[in-house]
Amino acid sequence: MIQSMTGYGKTVVAYKGKKINVEIKSLNSKQLDLNTRIAPLYREKEMEIRQLIAERLLRGKVEFCIWIEKDATTEAAPVNTALMQSYYNQLHAFAEQNQLEGIDWMMTLTRMPDVLSKTEVEVLDDEEWQAARQGVCEAVQNLVDFRTQEGAALEKKFAEKIDNIEQLLASIEPYEKSRVEKIRNRIVDGLKQIPEAEYDKNRLEQELIYYIEKLDISEEKQRLTNHLKYFRETMADQAGQGKKLGFIAQEMGREINTTGSKSNQAEMQNIVVKMKDELEQIKEQVLNAL
DSSP states (O other), X not given: OXXXXXXXXXXXXXXXXXXXXXXXXXXXXXXXXEEEEEOGGGGGGXXXXXXXXXXXXXXXXXXXXXXXXXXXXXXXXXXXXHHHHHHHHHHHHHHHHTTOOOOOHHHHHHTSTTSBOOOOOOOOOHHHHHHHHHHHHHHHHHHHHHHHHHHHHHHHHHHHHHHHHHHHHHHTHHHHHHHHHHHHHHHHHXXXXXXXXXXXXXXXXXXXXHHHHHTOOHHHHHHHHHHHHHHHHHHTSOSOOHHHHHHHHHHHHHHHHHHHHHOOSHHHHHHHXXXXXXXXXXXXXXXXXX
């Protein structure tokens, strides 16, 4: 089954007054291009986080972010009252000595260095990391589910386009058979326009056979049919076949182009143009396939 490279996943884990937010999104890319924004508390686990993501996503331009929200009660910085009192004593004495009035002491004191500060350093314990790790895994799984859903839509689109190409290829056959006789008649009629021209009918037949063989598209039709079959088989494989589908589409394009170059009939060339249009839509969308 096909997976898209476009996806989005998010989860929120509650842990002891915290909300651990994990968000991940991806777009198409030839390789895995992973950018991370990790809260300082979890930076020591960055390599493990990258490994978790790489094992599941394989390819794509991936943006990963993990951050923490805390309750207001735990987020508020404590007031260093002793330091605040010391600042007040010094500043009040200075104000009296210099006869300064109208001072907003609360505003002044709360702006002094280290009056409002959080000096404790958070240490990541194993229990919290396990909660955060579970959030990372859930967010990645949500993104994989999103990719699978988008991939199902891609697969349906591809199947429709492959069917269209197959039908267009079959519609060439009546024109292919009739053009042989048209080529013969055109050459013979041209020769009749030159009464004095003399020609060997056997040699003419040989030249016609050679000319018609050069325009024969039987091999191109057979190879294109095989490519269409292989494309369907590859779509049914496990996820991660996007590059292979791209290569098959290129081979399909070669056979369609060769068929067009050999189609010296307007009706056949019109059909080839329609096949190219269907294939171009496949090529555009296959870039999003994982």
